[in-house]
Amino acid sequence: MTSEKELYSYLFDESLPEEEMSKRQWDILDAATKIFAEKGYEGSRTSDIAKEANIAEGTIFRYFKTKKDLLIGLLMPLMIKFFKPLMFNSIEKIMNNEKNEPINVVLKNIMIDRMALVRKNKPLVKTIMIESIYHPELLEPLQKEIAPKLIPIIDKFFAENIELGNLRELDPRLITRSVMSLIAGFSVLNSLFPEVFTTEGDEKEMEKIVDILINGIGGGKK
Template identity: 35%
Template sequence: MDDRSLSDQPISTGLQEPSDLQLTDKQWNILDAALAVFTEKGFSAATTSEIARQAGVSEGTIFRHFKTKKDILLAMLVPLIRNTMGPKSVNSLTQMIVKNENLPLREVLLMIALERQEFLTDNQALLRLILTEAQYHPELREVIIGEVAYKSQEQLIRLIEQRQQKGEIRQDLPAWVLVRSFFGMVVVYMLSRVMLTKREAGKDNREEILKIIDLFLNGAAMEK
């Protein structure tokens, strides 16, 4: 009925990770429904009665398992970030970096950008919810920064420093400037693609991403 349900989302298996094994089927149903309702309406506009309806349980059952509405949000998002989004992001970066040490930087960056794009389009609604609610729930903000942002940046810095040592890229700029700049170029490209245009996701934009990588590597200035 609801195609944004947790079970259809690429990220869904997150709630079944080790540290969440104590979750029963019913609790999982509730969090599944909560994801759908929260992503559609936002935390404040979502109601516990609608979550109950979509989960197929009574409202009392919800409050048997979760003390407050906010608890539902955090019980859903924090493990999702900590156990799934975070490791998924960081590990795929780590793998791509160590497995392709001898590939040209250009190729590695393309792989990273494409993987990032897939992740972003697959989990659009969820990411929007997380970033929106991070404004109002500091616990969320800390988990995102600590488990995803910081660790991902760390991996990319490793890649850059690896290539700096090989003499492939400039050593007169700190690695974090290169990392954040590349990240910014790619993410803003993808966001503006989604927001400003009607083009379908994942359609023949490999060439465009290659242009951005070209720009990142060779710069905008005319060659002398």
């Protein structure tokens, strides 16, 4: 049902897979997202998910044959919510419309955009990130379909900006890695050490981070 091919077509075609899922199914996935995020996949009870979704426990299994299928079922929403708009909005904007804007504004906007998306779908992202460590199959679609498509696009974006003289002459892949590491690291530390790493306002915070990213922390007495 959720073969890689389908997944791919969902992301890059116009089809709307949401319509293939009943409201019930979405209710269950929403509840599962919440419970999994709270207690982890193994730590969650199907009874809790049922309670959260206000349905009988047996009903879950009409829509998802096993508990594991619930976890796999989370992938689709993640893909849809997270990577589809990424492909069609942000990246395109970056590479076309906004080329005129200064690089730091573009980067800031991307980071704000991505961080906001992460924050809005925190439970979903959290669960997939963590559980994919123990169920590596979960990442396969991401690794095989999304990443190989996405990373070259980003690489190309950085390469062009190096060409244009907006960025230093570095390995574009290294830049990609650094940017994504920053976003990921911020996300992780944010949830692990909220006391130390709370970020008040997105905009200002991101501006500063992007500033560091572009200009570095060095170069004091310059």
